[in-house]
Amino acid sequence: MRTVEEHLSVILSRLRPLPPFEQHLLDAHGHYLAEDVEATRDLPPFDNSAMDGYAVRLVDVMGADQDTPAILAVEQELPAGVAPSEIELAPGTCARIMTGAPVPPGADAIVPVEWTDAGAAGDGSVRIHRAPALGQHVRGRGEDVRAGQVVLTAGTHLGARQIGLLAGIGRDLVSVRPTPRVVVISTGAELVEPGTEPAPGQIHDSNSFTLATAAREAGAEVYRVGMVPDEGKILLDTIEDQLIRADLVITSGGVSMGAYEVVKETLGRLGTVEFTKVAMQPGMPQGFGVIGPDETPIFTLPGNPVSAFVSFEVFVKPALRALQGLSQPDEEPENALAAEAFGSPEGRRQFLRGRLVKHPEGGEHSVTRVTLASGSGSHLMGGLAHADCLIVVPEQVTRVEAGDQVRIIRLESV
Numbered sequence: 001m002r003t004v005e006e007h008l009s010v011i012l013s014r015l016r017p018l019p020p021f022e023q024h025l026l027d028a029h030g031h032y033l034a035e036d037v038e039a040t041r042d043l044p045p046f047d048n049s050a051m052d053g054y055a056v057r058l059v060d061v062m063g064a065d066q067d068t069p070a071i072l073a074v075e076q077e078l079p080a081g082v083a084p085s086e087i088e089l090a091p092g093t094c095a096r097i098m099t100g101a102p103v104p105p106g107a108d109a110i111v112p113v114e115w116t117d118a119g120a121a122g123d124g125s126v127r128i129h130r131a132p133a134l135g136q137h138v139r140g141r142g143e144d145v146r147a148g149q150v151v152l153t154a155g156t157h158l159g160a161r162q163i164g165l166l167a168g169i170g171r172d173l174v175s176v177r178p179t180p181r182v183v184v185i186s187t188g189a190e191l192v193e194p195g196t197e198p199a200p201g202q203i204h205d206s207n208s209f210t211l212a213t214a215a216r217e218a219g220a221e222v223y224r225v226g227m228v229p230d231e232g233k234i235l236l237d238t239i240e241d242q243l244i245r246a247d248l249v250i251t252s253g254g255v256s257m258g259a260y261e262v263v264k265e266t267l268g269r270l271g272t273v274e275f276t277k278v279a280m281q282p283g284m285p286q287g288f289g290v291i292g293p294d295e296t297p298i299f300t301l302p303g304n305p306v307s308a309f310v311s312f313e314v315f316v317k318p319a320l321r322a323l324q325g326l327s328q329p330d331e332e333p334e335n336a337l338a339a340e341a342f343g344s345p346e347g348r349r350q351f352l353r354g355r356l357v358k359h360p361e362g363g364e365h366s367v368t369r370v371t372l373a374s375g376s377g378s379h380l381m382g383g384l385a386h387a388d389c390l391i392v393v394p395e396q397v398t399r400v401e402a403g404d405q406v407r408i409i410r411l412e413s414v
């Protein structure tokens, strides 16, 4: 049997990031950058006022207060959007200036209009009642971003704030990775659609819903094809039909040791999909390979519902990151204390379903404890739905006692 790490490294070694493409800013939203973006100009591009008020020379307003205001002649009018003034402030003069307007030469601070009489005398002068500090209310050229600076690196997820920054430095097009398109197919003669009445012996298809929505939560664009009966030709035809819109295909079921393992039998014959056992529980029978003219990656996950989900978390999620040109996160593993004792099979890494509980005393330094959300059976969907983490028990550990430290993987809740 392969270890989890060995299987994951085989998968990652076969995946190439999707080719980047140029997108307009709004359409780049939610994608990952495929380039380092350099600013071509300073931000702010020029010294400008942070306040509506008066641009002054400090020497002219030093010591001004309510009783002894400085009286200056207002010689310039500077709304936002005007070209930077070339007229140097003469001694004893100031410029009326609006927020965002370029600071005129010679001015070394801005007096907010609230510190003045706003030119109430009506004779072209203004009374300043309070002196600003050197540079006060001036936003310096380049203080935010310098020309030539890399403002966002490849791999950055473009949310609203990053899109805003790109617009701010004047970019309209950026190179991003496309959203991976994932096709999800369930196999099994026993499956029927939710909403229909199963005949005796039949069950509702849940895996294609779990996997489709898990892929969506992981940032993919998803096409759920639903169920395919246990017939090789139909399975192959279905996959081939879907390849046109797939960057990744996921099937569930039909990969273990039974008499009707359609996925294993059909895709195994192609030679490009490898079926293997991984030392984990759930999720032991795994298949991965490529299919079709574009060598589209395909995961054939085991059919048990918890096995399919855990396999997605452990193998498909990293693959989706790789397709988007992202490295695997090297987060510190998170630990919790087992609130109860449980056993684990020898030689297989177990992924138990857990629920986190805070220490009853609470408080900042309380240790997170974890209880079991269900038994270890890979059919227990109820427990999986109520879990908020997976408890990872290493291969060599066969028993965890209450109070032992265990590794956990938090599960996303949307």
Ligand SMILES: Nc1nc2c(c(=O)[nH]1)N[C@H]1C(S)=C(S)[C@@H](COP(=O)(O)OP(=O)(O)OC[C@H]3O[C@@H](n4cnc5c(N)ncnc54)[C@H](O)[C@@H]3O)O[C@H]1N2
Residues within 6 Å of the ligand: 186, 187, 188, 190, 191, 203, 204, 205, 206, 207, 208, 252, 253, 254, 255, 256, 257, 258, 261, 282, 283, 284, 285, 301, 302, 303, 304, 305, 307, 378
């Ligand atoms: N003799 C052996 N039997 C089994 C072994 C083994 O090593 N030797 N492995 C077991 C393990 S572990 C797993 S996991 C499963 C994997 O089985 P398959 O991938 O072949 O899946 P199926 O047999 O088609 O289904 C297994 C189970 O899951 C249910 N299922 C399947 N698809 C769906 C779906 N879309 N929605 C809901 N439930 C689904 C199916 O009805 C079966 O109950 O094999 C073990 N057997």
Ligand code: MOO
Residues within 6 Å of the ligand: 280, 281, 282, 283, 284, 285, 302, 304, 306, 307, 378
């Ligand atoms: O691998 Mo199976 O997933 O142990 O149930």
